[in-house]
Amino acid sequence: xxxxxxxxxxxxxxxxxxxxxxxxxxxxxxxxxxxxxxxxxxxxxxxxxxxxxxxxxxxxxxxxxxxxxxxxxxxxxxxxxxxxxxxxxxxxxxxxx
Numbered sequence: 001x002x003x004x005x006x007x008x009x010x011x012x013x014x015x016x017x018x019x020x021x022x023x024x025x026x027x028x029x030x031x032x033x034x035x036x037x038x039x040x041x042x043x044x045x046x047x048x049x050x051x052x053x054x055x056x057x058x059x060x061x062x063x064x065x066x067x068x069x070x071x072x073x074x075x076x077x078x079x080x081x082x083x084x085x086x087x088x089x090x091x092x093x094x095x096x097x
């Protein structure tokens with residue numbers, strides 16, 4: 001099953017791009033990350049970058065296009081920290097049950 005989500009197109013040229021492919025150890029973690037990040041991808045706060053999420057089996061593919069490398073770095077940092085936080089919360093909940 002593939003799910004593709006992307007932020008609205010912006011009217012300036014994107015100059016920096018990155019693709020990150022993350023493997024998850026459980027379907028529960030992957031589903032939690034996709035569900036949590038969907039609103040962020042759909043309505044980005046800043047207009048300096050656009051993000052696309054694609055789910056491929058046990059992987060989440062995160063594609064970021066940004067106006068410059070500063071925007072690329074900050075967007076990647078934000079999304080990767082969110083992913084890490086979400087996975088940590090799911091692991092705590094799994095071990096406390």
